Amino acid sequence: MSADLxxxxxxxxxxxxxxAGGRGYLVVGGxxxxxxxxxxxxxxxxxxxxxxxxxxxxxxxxxxxxxTLDRVLATLAGNGDSGxxxxxxxxxxxxLLLAVLIGAALAVAGGLFQSLTRNxxxxxxxxxxxxxxxxxxLLVILVWHGSSGQxxxxxxxxxxxxxxxxxxxAMKGGLHGFRLILVxxxxxxxxxxxxxYLITRAKLIEAQDAAVWLTGSLNAAAWDQVLPxxxxxxxxFPFALWAARDLRMLELGDDLAGTLGVAGxxxxxxxxxxAVGLAAAATAAAGPVVFVALAAPQIARRLxxxxxxxxxxxxxxxxxxxxxxxxxxxxxxxEPLPVGVVTGVVGGIYLAWLLGRAWQRGTA
Amino acid sequence: xxxxRPGGGPHTDAEAIHxxxxxxxxxxxxxxxxxxxxxxxxxxxxxxxxxxFTVLVGANGCGKSTLLRALxxxxxxxxxxxxxxxxxxxxxxxxxxxxxxxLLPQGPxxxxxxxxxxxxxxxxxxxxxxxxxxxKADDTAVAEAMAATHVEELADRYxxxxxxxxxxxxxxxxxxxxxxxxMLLDEPTTFLxxxxxxxxxDLCAELHLGGRTLVAVLHDLNLACxxxxxxxxxxxxxxxxxxxxxxxVDAALVEQVFGLSCRIIAxxxxxxxxxxxxxxxxxxxxxxxxxxxxxx
Numbered sequence: 001m002s003a004d005l006x007x008x009x010x011x012x013x014x015x016x017x018x019x020a021g022g023r024g025y026l027v028v029g030g031x032x033x034x035x036x037x038x039x040x041x042x043x044x045x046x047x048x049x050x051x052x053x054x055x056x057x058x059x060x061x062x063x064x065x066x067x068t069l070d071r072v073l074a075t076l077a078g079n080g081d082s083g084x085x086x087x088x089x090x091x092x093x094x095x096l097l098l099a100v101l102i103g104a105a106l107a108v109a110g111g112l113f114q115s116l117t118r119n120x121x122x123x124x125x126x127x128x129x130x131x132x133x134x135x136x137x138l139l140v141i142l143v144w145h146g147s148s149g150q151x152x153x154x155x156x157x158x159x160x161x162x163x164x165x166x167x168x169x170a171m172k173g174g175l176h177g178f179r180l181i182l183v184x185x186x187x188x189x190x191x192x193x194x195x196x197y198l199i200t201r202a203k204l205i206e207a208q209d210a211a212v213w214l215t216g217s218l219n220a221a222a223w224d225q226v227l228p229x230x231x232x233x234x235x236x237f238p239f240a241l242w243a244a245r246d247l248r249m250l251e252l253g254d255d256l257a258g259t260l261g262v263a264g265x266x267x268x269x270x271x272x273x274x275a276v277g278l279a280a281a282a283t284a285a286a287g288p289v290v291f292v293a294l295a296a297p298q299i300a301r302r303l304x305x306x307x308x309x310x311x312x313x314x315x316x317x318x319x320x321x322x323x324x325x326x327x328x329x330x331x332x333x334x335e336p337l338p339v340g341v342v343t344g345v346v347g348g349i350y351l352a353w354l355l356g357r358a359w360q361r362g363t364a
Numbered sequence: 365x366x367x368x369r370p371g372g373g374p375h376t377d378a379e380a381i382h383x384x385x386x387x388x389x390x391x392x393x394x395x396x397x398x399x400x401x402x403x404x405x406x407x408x409x410x411x412x413x414x415x416x417f418t419v420l421v422g423a424n425g426c427g428k429s430t431l432l433r434a435l436x437x438x439x440x441x442x443x444x445x446x447x448x449x450x451x452x453x454x455x456x457x458x459x460x461x462x463x464x465x466x467l468l469p470q471g472p473x474x475x476x477x478x479x480x481x482x483x484x485x486x487x488x489x490x491x492x493x494x495x496x497x498x499x500k501a502d503d504t505a506v507a508e509a510m511a512a513t514h515v516e517e518l519a520d521r522y523x524x525x526x527x528x529x530x531x532x533x534x535x536x537x538x539x540x541x542x543x544x545x546x547m548l549l550d551e552p553t554t555f556l557x558x559x560x561x562x563x564x565x566d567l568c569a570e571l572h573l574g575g576r577t578l579v580a581v582l583h584d585l586n587l588a589c590x591x592x593x594x595x596x597x598x599x600x601x602x603x604x605x606x607x608x609x610x611x612x613v614d615a616a617l618v619e620q621v622f623g624l625s626c627r628i629i630a631x632x633x634x635x636x637x638x639x640x641x642x643x644x645x646x647x648x649x650x651x652x653x654x655x656x657x658x659x660x
Contacts, residue, residue, distance in 0.1 A: 019500045023481040023519055027498045036497035242494060249489055251475040255438040260542065261462030261490040306482065307475035 041304040041313055048303075048316035052100070055323045059096050060088065062331060095221040098285060099326045099339065100319040101229045102218075103292055105282040107300070107318025108240050110293030111309040112275040115247040116268060117177030120354070123293040124279035127184025130288035131191035132162025133280055134214055137287070138195055141210050142202045149224070151213070152284035159280030162187060167272065216289035216340025218326050225285045232281040236274045240311050243271045248308030289340045291347020292318050298354065321346065388412045389449050390435060390465070390546055390577070396443030397430050397601075403442065404430045405601035412546075412594075417572040418579045419588040422598035423622050428581045429470060429550055431598070435579065436467035436548045462490030466544040468535055470551045470581075474523040480534050481519040484510055487541030509540035513567060529560035536567060547571065549580040553587070565591050585622075589613055589636040597621050613637040 019034070021027040026037045060072045065087055067075070074080055075088040110123035117127075124130055136158020140146040146154065166187050170180040195214065199207050212219075246267040249257045254264050279293065296318035297309065303317070304310050325342035390412040398404045404427040412418050412435070420428040433439040435446055437453050446453040448464060466487075474483055487509065488502045510516045513533045518526065523534060532552060539547055549568065553561040561584070569591055572578045582588040588595060589609035596606045597613075599621045605612045614637075618626050624641055631638040 019498045020503050021498045022485045022503065022506055023479070025485075025498070031499060033495050034497055035495075245494065248475075249486060252486065253469060253472055255433065255436070255467060255469040256472055258438050258458070259436050259462060259465065259467035259548075260487070261457075261459035263458055305477070307478045 038304065038306050038310075041306065041310055044300075044303045045313050045316060048313060048320060051320050052316060052323065055320055055327065056096055056100075059099075059323060059327050060092050062327070063087070063092065090222075094223045094226050095218050095326070096323060097226050098218055098221045098229065099323040101226065101233055102282045102286055102289055103296065103318035103320070103322030104315035105229065105233050105278040105318075106289065106292040107296035107314040107321075108237070108309075108311055109275040109279040109282070110318075111297030111300070111311065111314040112240060112243065112247065112271050113293070114297055115244070115251065115309040116271050116275070117180050118251060119177055119181055120298055121294075122177060122181050122184075123297070124275065125288065125290050125293045126188065127181055128166060128186075128188035128191055129159050129163055129184075129276060129279050130283050130290070130293075131188045131195065132165075133159035133283035134195050134288050135191050135198075136161070137213055137284075138198045138210055141213065142198050142206055145206075148220070152225070152228075155284035155287075156280045159283060160276060162191065163272070163276040163280075212338055213287040215338035216287040216343070217338035218286050218329075219336050219338065221286070229281055229285045232277060236277050237311070237315075239270055239274045240278070243267055243274060244309045244311045247271060251308055287338075287340065289322060290344050291351070292322055292343050295347045295350045296321050299350070388414050388577075390447070390579075392431070392435060392441075392444065392446045394444035395431070395434060395441050395446070397427065397434050397439060397441055399430075403601075407444070408602065410435075410596065410603060412577060412579055415575070415577055416594040417569065417592055418577075418594040418596060419592035420579070420581045420596050420598060421583075421585055421588050421621070426598045426621075427601040428596075428598050432467075432548055432550050432579065432581050433469075436465065437461055438467060438469070459490045462542065462544070464544055465546045465548065466539045466542040467548045468539045468550065468552055471554065472535055474531075476524070478523050479519070480515055480521050480523055480526070480537075481506070481510070483523055483534060484515070484537045484541050487538040490542065505541050505543050509537040512540055512571075513537040528555055529557075529563060532556060532560070532564050533567070536564070540571070545575075546577045546579070549578065551581050551583060553582065553584070561587060585613075585618070585639050586631070586637075589638070590631060590634050609636050613639075 019027045019031060021036050024039050026039050026042065028035045028037050057069060057072075061067055061069055065083075067084060067087065071080065071084060072088060075084045080088060106124070110125070113122050113124055113127070114120055116122065133155040136154040136156070137151050138154075139158070140151045140154030144150070166180065166184050169187075170176070170183040199210055199214075202210060246257075246262050249260060249262045250264060250267060251257075252260075258264055282289070297314040299321075300310055300314040300317040301307070304313050322339060322343065325346060326339040329337040329339045329342045388411045392408060392410040395408040395410070396403060396406050397408070408427075408431070410431065420432060422428045430439065434441055437446070437458075440454065448456065448461065453461060485502070485506050488498075488505060491502060491505075492498065510519065513536050515530070515533050515537050518530060518534065523531060526534065536552070539549075552568065553564050556564060565587060568578055568580065572593075582591075592609055594606065595609045595612060597604050597617060604620055605617055613628060615626055615628055618624055618628070618639055624639075626639050626641045628637050629640055630636070
């Protein structure tokens with residue numbers, strides 16, 4: 001080994017060849033502005049995109065009134081008859097978009113929180129945010145008898161208040177992942193009890209409405225719910241991408257990340273706000289669709305094979321998961337099921353597999 | 365290498381006094397350090413000589429790791445300030461500091477399922493931006509860091525499956541990829557057997573010879589004496605002695621710092637001080653003596 005190798009070298013001028021990016025990575029762009037892309041994540045992303053397109057096509061052509069693919073495309077181009085227009089534009093399209101947006105929003109929220117807490121259980125559905133949104137929504141449905149818009153608002157306020165409470169209770173000399181999860185699980189238990197109490201006090205019809213909302217359903221999907229969610233997702237996604245880059249560094253531990261130049265407190269605050277916003281907006285749109293926030297980012301992580309939150313693969317996984325679950329929920333029985341039932345089953349199987357594998361590894 | 369603007373920004377009185385009184389790039393002035401209600405050191409002044417391999421030694425809980433963390437900006441001082449090139453560390457942008465000064469924390473934990481190459485590449489963060497995520501310099505730095513620490517063959521392995529010694533070399537590679545002229549190492553040899561301790565310290569000595577300033581916390585006083593060019597001995601949150609190991613380490617110092625009575629002899633290998641603890645009478649006067657086979 002020569003001594004030259006060990007001397008801190010001067011910043012080398014840009015050479016004639018392009019930056020390679022290291023093993024398993026691609027550098028997209030020039031030497032002044034570029035992105036470093038994990039090769040397998042890119043491939044997985046493309047495959048997930050194909051899966052999403054296929055899922056979307058299936059959900060557009062199947063149903064009580066099957067429409068052929070070319071008629072769907074013609075209708076989308078503006079050449080459908082009035083029946084097709086109604087089914088495609090007013091029924092299936094908002095429903096599909098809502099499923100995709102909810103899946104993406106929940107998956108990203110879950111991925112951010114799991115990274116923040118450094119724990120796969122640290123997702124918004126486990127640590128009480130969705131239960132808090134449910135409490136807000138139930139209060140509006142059962143106590144104030146509000147409209148569906150007000151129910152959404154109630155869900156958002158409920159989610160934000162719960163997040164703030166958990167944050168304040170868990171915050172003691174800095175934000176610690178494990179305490180956040182424990183406080184969150186306690187909060188989720190209390191809120192679930194409160195939700196159950198609210199339902200037992202309600203009139204039968206209201207209770208049924210509330211129960212459907214609580215399972216997370218897309219059966220009443222309409223453009224009114226899609227548009228606000230589009231705005232929230234478009235507004236928050238860039239911040240999620242930005243935060244993910246620093247969260248990946250924070251997984252090295254605060255001391256090391258700090259001395260590498262990562263602003264830890266700022267990253268955590270941005271992450272909290274973005275993740276809570278996404279989770280609350282998604283829950284407000286269709287009720288607490290469970291297990292997506294927990295499972296989608298973990299599935300995406302296993303697909304791409306790199307540690308840290310992978311925002312786009314997680315978003316696509318969540319979108320495919322919810323859109324496909326919704327097809328199953330609509331078609332498997334004559335009376336459409338709430339999508340949350342299906343994601344609950346899928347997520348439950350996944351969780352059992354995850355725990356089983358961990359158990360196997362632990363006892364091997 | 366240095367992209368820092370020398371003397372940028374307004375000078376405070378403290379800075380003026382500081383620049384006048386020190387020669388090294390990194391120093392701490394009137395440092396009061398602690399955690400919440402526990403104060404570990406009070407009004408501590410410390411200077412790290414440029415180009416030195418400085419080693420902090422002291423008994424458990426004497427504040428050496430706390431001091432190192434403050435020097436690395438991982439711990440905000442409760443009073444006083446750490447200065448880098450004459451500017452208070454807390455007043456400088458984090459990334460700018462990160463291009464001058466790197467830290468290898470005590471017992472770092474790698475994210476699950478990360479490969480060696482991926483981990484080392486994360487040392488390049490302070491040289492990157494959101495929209496310029498990788499450069500030729502990054503390629504070179506990562507390759508050189510992995511070559512210098514002999515971890516190239518491990519590049520595609522998962523960090524979790526490496527041995528302790530290999531893992532420590534990978535962490536050193538990360539710190540090296542950061543390309544800082546000052547490296548702070550918090551107990552880089554903990555949990556390593558004697559052979560790997562020497563292996564890691566030899567590597568540190570090579571990095572030091574290459575022109576870097578190294579500051580390390582070490583537990584083993586004998587190894588500290590052998591490798592350090594500048595030794596800082598601490599007790600109860602204060603510096604009790606500093607200088608070249610040969611100049612400052614004697615039985616009185618070891619008694620004061622560790623509460624251990626000992627004899628100091630010259631290390632037969634390097635001539636540096638070697639601590640030999642005296643035998644306590646309670647353990648018996650005549651222990652078995654090592655039988656050296658007679659030469660035939």
